[in-house]
Amino acid sequence: xxxxxxxxSPYFMLLPAVALLAFIVMYPMVxxxxxxxxxxxxxxxxxxxxxxxxxxxxxLLKDAVFRIALLNTLRLAxxxxxxxxxxxMSLALLLSRGDIRGKVIFRTCLVMPVVLxxxxxxxxxxxxxxxxxxxxxxxxxxxxxxKVEWLADPRLxxxxxxxxxxxxxxxxxxxxxYAGFVSLPREPLEAATVDGASGWQxxxxxxxxxxxxxxVIALLMRTMDLVKLFDVVYVLTRGGPADATEVLTLxxxxxxxxxxDMGKAAAMSWIIAAIVTLLSxxxxxxxxxxx
Amino acid sequence: xxxxxxxxVIVSLVIGFSGAVAFPESxxxxxxxTSPAMLALRDMIPKFEAKYPDVKVVWExxxxxxxxxxxxxxxxxxxxxxxxxxMDNPWLPEYAGAGFIENLEPWIEKAxxxxxxxxxxxxxxxxxxxxxIHLEDLIVPILNFYGNWEGNLYCIPNMxxxxxxxxxxxxxxxxxxxxxxxxxxGYDLEVPKTWEQLxxxxxxxxxxxxxYGLTWSAGKGNMAVQNYYNIAWSWGADCFAFGQGFxxxxxxxxxxxxxxxxxxxxxxxxxxxxxxxxxxxVAAYEWAEIxxxxxxxxxxxxxxxxxxxxxxxxxAKSKVAGKVGYALMPGKPxxxxxxVPGIIPGEGYASLGGWGxxxxxxxxxxxxxxxxxxxxxxxxxxxDEMKDYLEFGGTNTGRLSGYFIPxxxxxxxxxxxxxxxxxxxxxxxRPAIAExxxxxxxxxxxxxQAFIGAKTPxxxxxxxxxxxxxxxxxxxxxxxxxxxxWPSKYVNPDGTKASE
Numbered sequence: 001x002x003x004x005x006x007x008x009s010p011y012f013m014l015l016p017a018v019a020l021l022a023f024i025v026m027y028p029m030v031x032x033x034x035x036x037x038x039x040x041x042x043x044x045x046x047x048x049x050x051x052x053x054x055x056x057x058x059x060l061l062k063d064a065v066f067r068i069a070l071l072n073t074l075r076l077a078x079x080x081x082x083x084x085x086x087x088x089m090s091l092a093l094l095l096s097r098g099d100i101r102g103k104v105i106f107r108t109c110l111v112m113p114v115v116l117x118x119x120x121x122x123x124x125x126x127x128x129x130x131x132x133x134x135x136x137x138x139x140x141x142x143x144x145x146x147k148v149e150w151l152a153d154p155r156l157x158x159x160x161x162x163x164x165x166x167x168x169x170x171x172x173x174x175x176x177x178y179a180g181f182v183s184l185p186r187e188p189l190e191a192a193t194v195d196g197a198s199g200w201q202x203x204x205x206x207x208x209x210x211x212x213x214x215x216v217i218a219l220l221m222r223t224m225d226l227v228k229l230f231d232v233v234y235v236l237t238r239g240g241p242a243d244a245t246e247v248l249t250l251x252x253x254x255x256x257x258x259x260x261d262m263g264k265a266a267a268m269s270w271i272i273a274a275i276v277t278l279l280s281x282x283x284x285x286x287x288x289x290x291x
Numbered sequence: 292x293x294x295x296x297x298x299x300v301i302v303s304l305v306i307g308f309s310g311a312v313a314f315p316e317s318x319x320x321x322x323x324x325t326s327p328a329m330l331a332l333r334d335m336i337p338k339f340e341a342k343y344p345d346v347k348v349v350w351e352x353x354x355x356x357x358x359x360x361x362x363x364x365x366x367x368x369x370x371x372x373x374x375x376x377x378m379d380n381p382w383l384p385e386y387a388g389a390g391f392i393e394n395l396e397p398w399i400e401k402a403x404x405x406x407x408x409x410x411x412x413x414x415x416x417x418x419x420x421x422x423x424i425h426l427e428d429l430i431v432p433i434l435n436f437y438g439n440w441e442g443n444l445y446c447i448p449n450m451x452x453x454x455x456x457x458x459x460x461x462x463x464x465x466x467x468x469x470x471x472x473x474x475x476x477g478y479d480l481e482v483p484k485t486w487e488q489l490x491x492x493x494x495x496x497x498x499x500x501x502x503y504g505l506t507w508s509a510g511k512g513n514m515a516v517q518n519y520y521n522i523a524w525s526w527g528a529d530c531f532a533f534g535q536g537f538x539x540x541x542x543x544x545x546x547x548x549x550x551x552x553x554x555x556x557x558x559x560x561x562x563x564x565x566x567x568x569x570x571x572x573v574a575a576y577e578w579a580e581i582x583x584x585x586x587x588x589x590x591x592x593x594x595x596x597x598x599x600x601x602x603x604x605x606x607a608k609s610k611v612a613g614k615v616g617y618a619l620m621p622g623k624p625x626x627x628x629x630x631v632p633g634i635i636p637g638e639g640y641a642s643l644g645g646w647g648x649x650x651x652x653x654x655x656x657x658x659x660x661x662x663x664x665x666x667x668x669x670x671x672x673x674x675d676e677m678k679d680y681l682e683f684g685g686t687n688t689g690r691l692s693g694y695f696i697p698x699x700x701x702x703x704x705x706x707x708x709x710x711x712x713x714x715x716x717x718x719x720x721r722p723a724i725a726e727x728x729x730x731x732x733x734x735x736x737x738x739x740q741a742f743i744g745a746k747t748p749x750x751x752x753x754x755x756x757x758x759x760x761x762x763x764x765x766x767x768x769x770x771x772x773x774x775x776x777w778p779s780k781y782v783n784p785d786g787t788k789a790s791e
Contacts, residue, residue, distance in 0.1 A: 041765075042363055042367050043363075043385050043388070043389050043725040043726070044389060044725075045367050045389070130572065130580075131570070131571040131572030132500075132570055132571065132572065132584065132589065133583075147500065147571045147572075148571075149571045149572045149574070149575070150572075151572065151575040152571070152572045152573065152574035152575035152576075152743070153574075153743070154743050154745055157575075234356075237511075237575060238510075238511050238512070239511060240510065240511035240574075240575060240736070240739060241509075241511065241574045241575055241739050241742075241743045241745075242511070242736050242737075242739045242740040242743060242745055243736060243740075244743075244745075254732065257360045258359070258360070258728050258729070258732065259726070259728065259729045259732075260363060261765075
């Protein structure tokens with residue numbers, strides 16, 4: 001009897017945490033999947049017909065706006081991640097040198113955009129990029145460049161969103177990489193210097209491999225964040241002009257909380273979750289890192 | 292003994308005090324749109340609470356982008372968090388149709404207010420099924436567009452709105468400008484009465500970057516769709532074969548989209564042709580940005596909601612305060628007899644905007660909620676209270692008498708007579724479907740596609756028609772096995788009315 005109690009006691013202790021987890025994580029997930037198999041329009045909440053996978057097939061095969069949103073999200077990832085990463089890496093390399101003065105000031109300034117909420121950052125950029133009253137166009141006008149429609153021109157709008165996003169999140173890449181640099185062991189680098197390795201060789205063959213896990217984490221987090229990008233686009237363009245800056249989560253929000261088509265919105269959430277999972281697995285496979 | 296006497300005095304004072312001051316019995320939570328008018332109303336809440344000491348108001352206001360979501364979430368959860376809600380008028384079919392809001396007629400009757408119905412002139416035009424509702428001196432078209440759902444009253448207007456033509460009197464009355472205009476166009480410079488005149492005037496005053504002819508918006512969704520239809524209606528185009536009223540429950544063919552008619556395409560081509568005379572960036576403008584251009588003196592004309600007059604006439608905010616005139620929307624004299632019921636060629640039309648008050652069916656304090664609705668919609672406000680509301684809020688009311696108070700800015704600058712004229716004969720309603728928000732985004736996005744040159748107007752409206760057809764099928768207005776067809780028995784392919 002005592003043996004049985006002793007064996008069961010860890011499960012009893014785990015029970016509250018498991019119950020809580022089941023309630024706040026598992027139940028909403030299962031419910032959202034269940035909803036995604038139904039047509040559920042909140043304007044007629046009493047109607048809840050089961051339609052199987054039709055919401056999924058509609059989104060993947062027939063929904064042109066979803067395709068545009070997916071493409072725009074990927075475009076943003078392709079523009080933002082390399083730039084944020086390259087800038088973050090350069091800044092981290094620069095500030096990890098011992099002979100830079102005023103490091104604290106630089107670090108503090110660099111961290112400030114990350115501290116702002118994305119909505120504030122969006123409003124800030126909306127003012128900066130305003131065609132008639134914005135500072136960006138003012139400075140361009142001093143160079144004789146006529147007014148640029150940053151947010152109203154479909155060829156520029158996505159770039160403007162990318163610009164605001166990169167401004168805010170480059171410091172995040174910098175912070176992660178900088179933390180990685182300063183925590184690297186000094187011995188291999190010192191040994192390489194003694195063996196006559198050049199600065200580039202030391203970076204390529206020692207710093208870079210040692211930093212790989214942190215770089216993968218940085219890439220992974222930024223990719224996941226970009227697939228979930230919402231606030232800045234919502235404030236800057238609301239997905240416009242037309243569908244030029246429509247992104248996945250904004251469209252998902254619109255379907256769920258503007259159109260109240262909850263079945264379709266739930267299905268779209270699962271598709272977005274699948275995309276994020278696939279991308280993160282891809283990163284881990286390519287980098288051959290295990291967690 | 293002395294201690295007992297002291298205690299008695301304290302007790303009697305407390306009892307006396309509590310008798311003199313009535314503690315509120317009911318607390319109501321109201322959800323309103325964040326706007327100058329509603330903030331003025333919020334500041335007047337102490338007056339309401341003094342009038343009704345048994346009611347305490349917990350005020351909440353939120354931005355346009357969030358208010359619909361908040362309201363529907365409250366309705367669907369049946370939490371009854373909000374007792375009174377401010378509703379944008381196109382949401383009536385959604386809210387009343389789903390049974391989210393209370394029929395106000397029993398409360399009106401209980402309050403002894405005058406409410407009657409007749410069949411003399413039915414609202415909205417084109418829908419012959421239900422009688423017209425009259426309530427006190429409320430303006431009949433507004434009251435019925437906002438609140439008449441299947442012949443019963445669910446909403447009372449408290450912040451109506453319609454777009455007006457704002458123009459710079461100093462420019463239009465300048466003798467040099469007049470002479471230059473006459474020399475260039477061969478007729479006198481005056482406030483445009485037709486869309487063609489408007490384009491000439493807009494072109495004439497376009498002198499970038501200091502001055503543009505017109506500031507308007509083709510912003511995504513709400514802005515683009517409303518502004519486009521302000522042109523399209525007077526051109527004779529419409530969005531659905533059922534016109535501006537309710538979908539036809541009996542004939543699904545009448546619920547087919549007709550937005551891509553020849554007239555509709557021509558109207559969109561015209562809307563896009565105005566772009567060179569507007570400041571850069573209007574394709575992404577929201578309402579406030581239009582006003583910013585005008586108050587900065589960067590535009591000779593502006594189409595804008597009537598409640599922006601407050602900002603335009605405030606010298607602290609506006610460089611053009613005191614120099615602004617107000618006029619009706621332009622029309623198109625050669626417009627054909629068309630599908631839109633009630634349109635007179637040559638007259639201008641504008642989308643009816645504005646908000647009214649509704650009572651949550653799940654409210655636990657309906658008595659108190661009604662008191663607030665009646666007061667905040669000006670029905671039980673005193674003359675002075677209504678004057679303060681109109682003046683400090685820079686707004687208007689659904690009550691006719693509110694438009695004739697000489698101390699108000701709206702009356703003084705000549706806004707109210709124009710606005711009243713718009714309400715009487717020149718307003719159109721957006722399609723009265725529960726999916727109105729989605730309709731706006733579909734058509735608004737396609738209009739914007741044409742405006743920015745990403746699609747031709749024909750291509751954009753064809754795509755809008757396909758998406759609207761899918762919306763109507765999803766909404767149950769068209770059966771799934773009914774393909775998209777042109778409703779020839781109601782409308783000719785060019786958009787004109789089919790002979791019956």
